[in-house]
Amino acid sequence: MNDGGAKSETLLQVTEINGRGRSLVAAQPLRAGQVVLRESPLLLYSAFPFLSSPPPPYCDHCFRLLSQSAQRCQSCSLVSFCSPNCISSHTPWLCESLRRLHQSSSAAFADQSPERQVQARFLLSAYNLAAASPSDFQILLSLQGGGENGDSTSEFLHSLLSAVCPPLPVPISPELTAALLAKDKVNGFGLMEPFAVTNEKRSVRAYGIYPKTSFLNHDCLPNACRFDYVDSASDGNTDIIIRMIHDVPQGREVCLSYFPVNMNYSSRQERLLDDYGFRCECDRCKVESSWSEDENEDMEEMDGEDDEEEEGVGEGCGDGVDDDSSFPHAYFFARYMCEKENCFGTLAPLPPKGHDVSRLLECNVCGSVKEDEVVGNA
Ligand SMILES: C[S@@+](CC[C@H](N)C(=O)[O-])C[C@H]1O[C@@H](n2cnc3c(N)ncnc32)[C@H](O)[C@@H]1O
Numbered sequence: 001m002n003d004g005g006a007k008s009e010t011l012l013q014v015t016e017i018n019g020r021g022r023s024l025v026a027a028q029p030l031r032a033g034q035v036v037l038r039e040s041p042l043l044l045y046s047a048f049p050f051l052s053s054p055p056p057p058y059c060d061h062c063f064r065l066l067s068q069s070a071q072r073c074q075s076c077s078l079v080s081f082c083s084p085n086c087i088s089s090h091t092p093w094l095c096e097s098l099r100r101l102h103q104s105s106s107a108a109f110a111d112q113s114p115e116r117q118v119q120a121r122f123l124l125s126a127y128n129l130a131a132a133s134p135s136d137f138q139i140l141l142s143l144q145g146g147g148e149n150g151d152s153t154s155e156f157l158h159s160l161l162s163a164v165c166p167p168l169p170v171p172i173s174p175e176l177t178a179a180l181l182a183k184d185k186v187n188g189f190g191l192m193e194p195f196a197v198t199n200e201k202r203s204v205r206a207y208g209i210y211p212k213t214s215f216l217n218h219d220c221l222p223n224a225c226r227f228d229y230v231d232s233a234s235d236g237n238t239d240i241i242i243r244m245i246h247d248v249p250q251g252r253e254v255c256l257s258y259f260p261v262n263m264n265y266s267s268r269q270e271r272l273l274d275d276y277g278f279r280c281e282c283d284r285c286k287v288e289s290s291w292s293e294d295e296n297e298d299m300e301e302m303d304g305e306d307d308e309e310e311e312g313v314g315e316g317c318g319d320g321v322d323d324d325s326s327f328p329h330a331y332f333f334a335r336y337m338c339e340k341e342n343c344f345g346t347l348a349p350l351p352p353k354g355h356d357v358s359r360l361l362e363c364n365v366c367g368s369v370k371e372d373e374v375v376g377n378a
Contacts, residue, residue: 146179
C-alpha cells in the first residue's frame with residue numbers, strides 16, 4: 001500500500017495533555033487519507049488458546065497464513081513458521097515453555113475460560129521479550145496501564161507460569177505479571193482475519209502492542225483510524241497503519257476510537273471506564289449525555305439489528321435524534337461509517353496522491369472501497 005513515505009516524527013508530536021496523559025498531536029496540518037504512522041509491533045501473540053485443535057494455520061512469528069512449505073518447530077512441534085527468518089524468533093526458552101505449558105494445559109486451564117490461555121500466551125511473549133530484548137521490554141513497561149494490585153487472574157497466571165516455565169535470566173514478580181496484563185488490556189490491538197465473503201464475522205488472529213500507536217488517545221468521533229493488511233502486505237505483515245479520516249490542523253490531537261463508533265453513550269462510557277479507566281468527555285459524549293434513554297437506544301439500533309433505522313442514519317437516527325442540534329455528528333455516521341451489514345468499520349480516504357485527496361474511502365474492517373460523495377465539503 002502506498003503510505004506516502006510517512007515519517008511519524010515530523011507529523012505527530014508526543015505531548016502531555018492534562019487529564020489524558022501522553023497524546024499524539026499534529027505537528028503540521030494533516031490531510032484526509034494521509035498515513036501519519038506506520039509501525040511494527042513490539043510484541044505479538046496468537047489469539048488462539050493452547051488447546052485449540054487443529055492448531056492455528058499461521059506463522060507463529062509474522063502470522064501469515066501458512067503455505068505447504070511451512071516449517072514446524074522440531075522441538076516443541078506446537079508452532080510453525082513461514083521462513084527461516086521467522087523461525088529464528090522462536091527462542092529456546094519460549095519453545096520449552098510452550099511445550100511444558102501445552103503438556104499441562106488440559107489440567108491447568110480446566111476450570112478457566114479460554115481467554116486465560118490467550119493471556120498466558122501474552123505473558124510468555126512478554127517474559128520472552130524481557131530476556132531477549134531488554135530495551136524493548138523497557139518500552140513495554142513504559143506504556144500506560146498497571147500500578148494496581150494483582151487480581152485473581154494475574155495471581156493464577158503468575159503461579160502457573162512460574163511453576164511450569166524454565167527459569168528466566170530476569171526476575172518476574174507477581175506485581176510485574178499484574179502490570180504486564182494491565183498494559184496488554186489498555187494497549188493491545190487485535191489483528192483480524194482478512195475479510196472474505198465466507199468470513200463475514202471476522203475473528204482475531206493475533207494481538208499486537210505497538211509502541212507509538214499506544215500513545216493515541218480515544219475520541220468517540222475519531223479523526224484517524226487504524227488499518228492492517230494481514231496476508232496482503234508485501235512486507236510488515238503485522239504493521240499497523242494510522243490514516244487520517246479528514247483534514248486536521250496543526251496542534252490538534254489525533255485520536256482513534258477504541259471500539260466501533262456505533263456504540264451508544266452508556267455502553268461507550270461503561271467500556272471506557274471498565275477497560276481504560278477514564279470517563280470520556282469528548283464533544284460527542286457531551287451531546288449524548290443529555291439524550292434520553294430512547295435516543296440512546298436509537299443509537300444502539302444503528303448496530304444493524306434494525307435495517308430501517310440504519311438507513312436513516314444520514315438524516316438523524318430516529319425519534320428525537322432527528323435534527324442537527326441534537327445530533328450534530330450525524331454527518332460522521334453518514335460519511336465515515338461503513339454501510340455493509342454487521343461491519344461497523346470506519347472509512348478513511350485512500351492516501352492522497354500529490355495534492356489531491358482521494359475520492360475513494362476504504363473501510364478499515366471489511367476493506368471495501370466506495371466513492372466519497374462529499375469530497376471537499378468536510
Ligand atoms: C492507549 S493509552 C493512550 C496513551 C496514554 N494517554 C498514555 O499516557 O500513555 C490509553 C489510556 O490513555 C488514557 N486516555 C485515552 N483516551 C482518553 C480520553 N479521551 N480522556 C482521558 N484519558 C484518555 C486512559 O488512561 C487510557 O487508559
